[in-house]
Amino acid sequence: MIGQNGRSVSKGIGVGPLINAHTLQARLQAGKRTVILDVRWSLGDPHGLVHFKAGHLPGAVFVDLAADLAGPHQPLQGRHPLPSAGAFQDAARRWGIRTGDRVVAYDDSGNLAAARLWWMLRDAGVHVHLLDGGLAAWRAAGLPLEMGTVLAEPGDILLGSGLMPVIDADATAGFSMSGMLLDARAGERYRGEVEPLDPRAGHIPGAVSAPTSENIGPDGLFLSASELRERFAEMGITEEASVAVYCGSGVTAAHQIAALEVAGISAALFPGSFSAWSSDPERLVATGPTPR
Secondary structure, three states: OOOOOOHHHHOOOOOOOEEOHHHHHHHHHOOOOEEEEEOOOEOOEOOHHHHHHHOEOOOOEEOOHHHHOOOOOEHHHEOOOOOOHHHHHHHHHHOOOOOOOEEEEEOOOOOOOHHHHHHHHHHOOOEEEEEOOHHHHHHHOOOOOEOOOOOOOOOOOOOOOOOOOEOOHHHHHHHOOOOEEEEOOOHHHHHOOOOOOOOOOOEOOOOEEOOHHHHEOOOOOEOOHHHHHHHHHOOOOOOOOOEEEEOOOOOHHHHHHHHHHHOOOOOEEOOOHHHHHOOOOOOOOEOOOOOO
């Protein structure tokens, strides 16, 4: 299920988590049914729909991360808890996903937001890929954009669940004793130097700092499989390692899981992430540059 090797993951649909802009364009020109979903979202910018209307991939449907990919905020479940199965299926059908469809998700921030949708659809059994480089890569390839809104014909998808590994707070607490627990947030938040969003600053004891932003190059594309394997190997992670990932609220951790998959490594997600952990006064928090 997880763990495809080689840069070829971005060169064709059906292999690995990625598809590149030219392969997607060729697929669309060939008339192969593909649902394209635009997850235009970033912290501090509530205007995703405005940006979408100003220019998006042809036929893409807008996905509201806060409304469609998260349930109501509950402190011990984090700032972006996963939505209920019923709510997610309703959203997927509203986006026009039908049984057997191929889905491509993207955003305009290196797929840091779109990876959340990728992970959720993978967990539900949908064949989904990330557009490597997102909107920037599509533009760089000189491919056309559309403006305005897109209303999809309702789909009939019946979503599954539980196909991607997850761990809860209790499992996270002891995970580093036998595996590698990765913190996907920026280094300054890991170290506890700043914390703009969550109740306490620092990191989960035993976690290793692995900023998600270092999975992509200046062009917004994922690093090659060999480069990612080298990055994770420097942390002591091999293909056989037991790995789990968290971030602030479970969004960008999904990007880390995609990068690990490109490198041939399977990883579990702690959905509540640090926002849930730091909201529980019984959970210890570490600060500084080392795991403990």
